[in-house]
Amino acid sequence: MVETMFDLPVEKQIFYAVLGFSWTVYLWEAYLSYRQRRIYRTTTHVPQELGKIMDSETFEKSRLYQLDKSNFSFWSGLYSETEGTLILLLGGIPFLWAVAGSVTARFGFGPEYEITQSLVFLTLATLFSAITGLPWSLYNTFVIEEKHGFNQQTLGFFLKDAVKKFAVTQCILLPVTSLLLYIIKIGGDYFFIYAWLFTLVVSLVLVTIYADYIAPLFDKFTPLPDGELKTDIEAMAKSISFPLTKIYVVEGSKRSSHSNAYFYGFFKNKRIVLFDTLLEDYSPLNKAGESQPEQPESDETSSESKAKPKNKKQGCNNPEILAVLGHELGHWKLGHTVKNIVISQMNSFLCFSLFAVLIGRKELFVAFGFDDSQPTLIGLMIIFQFIFSPYNEVLSFCLTVLSRRFEFQADAFARGMGKASELYSALIKLNKDNLGFPVADWLFSMWHYSHPPLLERLRALGNTKQD
Numbered sequence: 433m434v435e436t437m438f439d440l441p442v443e444k445q446i447f448y449a450v451l452g453f454s455w456t457v458y459l460w461e462a463y464l465s466y467r468q469r470r471i472y473r474t475t476t477h478v479p480q481e482l483g484k485i486m487d488s489e490t491f492e493k494s495r496l497y498q499l500d501k502s503n504f505s506f507w508s509g510l511y512s513e514t515e516g517t518l519i520l521l522l523g524g525i526p527f528l529w530a531v532a533g534s535v536t537a538r539f540g541f542g543p544e545y546e547i548t549q550s551l552v553f554l555t556l557a558t559l560f561s562a563i564t565g566l567p568w569s570l571y572n573t574f575v576i577e578e579k580h581g582f583n584q585q586t587l588g589f590f591l592k593d594a595v596k597k598f599a600v601t602q603c604i605l606l607p608v609t610s611l612l613l614y615i616i617k618i619g620g621d622y623f624f625i626y627a628w629l630f631t632l633v634v635s636l637v638l639v640t641i642y643a644d645y646i647a648p649l650f651d652k653f654t655p656l657p658d659g660e661l662k663t664d665i666e667a668m669a670k671s672i673s674f675p676l677t678k679i680y681v682v683e684g685s686k687r688s689s690h691s692n693a694y695f696y697g698f699f700k701n702k703r704i705v706l707f708d709t710l711l712e713d714y715s716p717l718n719k720a721g722e723s724q725p726e727q728p729e730s731d732e733t734s735s736e737s738k739a740k741p742k743n744k745k746q747g748c749n750n751p752e753i754l755a756v757l758g759h760e761l762g763h764w765k766l767g768h769t770v771k772n773i774v775i776s777q778m779n780s781f782l783c784f785s786l787f788a789v790l791i792g793r794k795e796l797f798v799a800f801g802f803d804d805s806q807p808t809l810i811g812l813m814i815i816f817q818f819i820f821s822p823y824n825e826v827l828s829f830c831l832t833v834l835s836r837r838f839e840f841q842a843d844a845f846a847r848g849m850g851k852a853s854e855l856y857s858a859l860i861k862l863n864k865d866n867l868g869f870p871v872a873d874w875l876f877s878m879w880h881y882s883h884p885p886l887l888e889r890l891r892a893l894g895n896t897k898q899d
Contacts, residue, residue, distance in 0.1 A: 443799035450799075450818045451520060457825060458513045465502055465509075468876040472499040475871050481887065482870055485860050494867040497580040504576055508568045515564065526801035528560075529553055529810065543805070547613050550809035551606050558605070562598055569594070580867060582689050589686070593650065600649060608634055613808050624788035628781045635776075636698070643680075643696050643705060652683040656706065661713075661750045665704065668754060668849075672765050675700040685709050690866055691747060693756055695764065702764075704757065709865075712747040746865055748858045755846055755854035756862075762845030768838045775834075779827060787815050835882040840892055852893050859889055 440448070478491045519525065532553035533543065541548050573590060577583035585593075612630060619626045638646075647653065656662045656679040669676035677697070684692070684707035691710040697703050748756065763769055790796060796814055797806045846855045863870065863886050870886045877885055884892075 443795045446796060446799040446819075447520070450821070451517065453821055454516065455513065457821070458509065461509065462506065464873075464876045464879055465506060467873040469499065469502045469506075471871055471873050471876075472502060472869065479871065485890070486864070486870060490864050490867075491870075493580070494864075494869045497576075497867040498869040500576050500579070504572060508572075511568070520800070523801045525810065525813075528556055529802075529807065532556060546807055546809075547610050547617075550613055550807060551610055553809065554605065554609055555602060558598070558601065562594070566594065577688065582867075583687075584685055584689060585687055596649065600646065604638070609809070616808050624784040628777075628784045631780060631784075632777055639696065640698060643703065647682070651686075653680045653705070654683075655679065656681050661711075661753065664750065664754055665757060668758065669702075669704075669761065671849075672761060674761055674764060675702050676704060677701050678703045680705045681708050681711065682706070683708055689746060691862060693753075693760060695760055704760075706753070710747050710756070710862075711753065712749050748861050751851075751854045752858035752861065755851035756858050758846035758849045758851045759842045759855060762842035763838065766838075766841055766845060768842070775831070783816060783820060786820070787812070790815050790819065829879065832880070832882050836884050839883050839889070843889055843892060847893055856890060856893050859886060859893075 472495055475495065476492075478486055478488050482491070529549070532549050535552050536542075536545060536549045543549070570590070573583050573585060574587070612627060615626050615630050616623050643653070656665075662679060665679055666676060677700075680703060682705055684690070689709055690707075692707045693705065693710055695702055695704045791806075791808070791811045794806065796819070797803075797810065800810070800814055800818075802810060843855065846852070862868075868886065872881065872885050883889075
């Protein structure tokens, strides 16, 4: 008689259901990526409707860049899924927990010091993840990003950065985790409420201090110099009652030529951060490109410089930057930031509530090799990472759909400020600078794109380019 999955013990059913769902999600993602790669391979000429906004040279560059990224994503995704499966099948989690226990025992801490063992386990797990992920990160930075002209880092800078990121992450992760575990252990019947409130406070504190104390450990932040751009930004912020206190320029060009802009802060203390690569008049990449305007190109010149070709400007002009910021400020004015925080915290509360119901189920621990103990950290990992994975996939898709809706609304807000023409040209420039490919498979786009495709945004702004 053939034994079905439902004839297995409940812990085996849980284990194989988790493994099966993980591979189902992976295969679905692989199928979507295959559809998109087919678009990259077959769309070799600029479609007619894109003819006015994208030249054939940029189109081909972006096609090859996105194809390389997609191929890399396939192999790194396959490795990641295989590694995760082997860790589960070979009992990697209980093994690492036992190693952490032996380490703490050497320092005189027995099994009753569960939080100490949990911190050692977490350190070993993140170290393992950092080491196994390093070759992929190196390849992505120094092969793919380098090949397509984006990487600005040296190997020494990259490795120093990786060590610094690991150290900073541990300095935040370990104290927060120890306090969370302590709250869960002493919180009684309502521990899930206290745990949720604690994570809420931690997230608000981290958002508040990130740009002032954490980000400067990695990048140089300088105030935007006085001038027309600063005056115009302040005037625009004032016109919609945005409580702007400071404007920074971050030296993103020492890492990459990709560009970005964002704002942060709570209540009456908002700051705007602009990447130097976004500012046409500020980008070092443009200055490097202009440093030898009359010099004929030679092998030596091209090999020494990582700057973009000298006939191509990086970034946007001042009116276009104002339009981009009009879009970003639209997110604030329309309440998108607050809505995202509320959704995130509602989800967090729901997850902690369900965790409180499930944490006492011994079969969940047995399913993953913990027959004799039920460590709280392992319970968090099993329930949040594995048991909630179907719910997390559905939530992620819903948030992607919502994000696209917010992006259209923020574009419309900028248009309402009379900046449709400037935003129209800025979106085209940023797409070119970042080698975004403007043709997408509809299913891949629907599942993955948190921002609408370029053509859809341009159509929504209007072909007249100005109200």
